[in-house]
Amino acid sequence: QVQLVESGGGLVQTGGSLRLSCAASGLTFSLYAMGWFRQAPGKEREFVSGISRSGGSSYYTDSVKGRFIISRDNAKNTVYLQMNSLKPEDTAVYYCAAANSYSFTTVISLYDYWGQGTQVTVSS
Numbered sequence: 001q002v003q004l005v006e007s008g009g010g011l012v013q014t015g016g017s018l019r020l021s022c023a024a025s026g027l028t029f030s031l032y033a034m035g036w037f038r039q040a041p042g043k044e045r046e047f048v049s050g051i052s053r054s055g056g057s058s059y060y061t062d063s064v065k066g067r068f069i070i071s072r073d074n075a076k077n078t079v080y081l082q083m084n085s086l087k088p089e090d091t092a093v094y095y096c097a098a099a100n101s102y103s104f105t106t107v108i109s110l111y112d113y114w115g116q117g118t119q120v121t122v123s124s
Helices: none
Strands: 003-007 010-013 018-025 033-039 046-051 058-060 068-073 078-083 092-099 118-123
Touching: 003 092, 018 033, 018 092, 018 118, 033 068, 033 078, 046 068, 046 078, 058 068, 078 092
Parallel strands: 010 118
Antiparallel strands: 003 018, 018 078, 033 046, 033 092, 046 058, 068 078, 092 118
């Protein structure tokens, strides 16, 4: 069956960096656009970043532009999210998701598979 497994979360101070990874199995990874979402306590899940299945295009929500970088390695079936200059408001559970589409989408309902999430906590 399809599995998306996130890793790399943790506790970091304001201004620090983390690199999240999402390893996919059970699907033809190169046929799926990938997205990163996050959900803070008491808030709805929100789109953070997405990347097309080729890796040729990507998109970021405004609050992370210039700080986060999404990338993928189709040979390793893995998508990454490099998070720099972290802020307390970045604290959330981060999820990766796969959409059977050429390009990414910000629409949660269009993603077919989800990981279990990894906690990111940024202390002030």
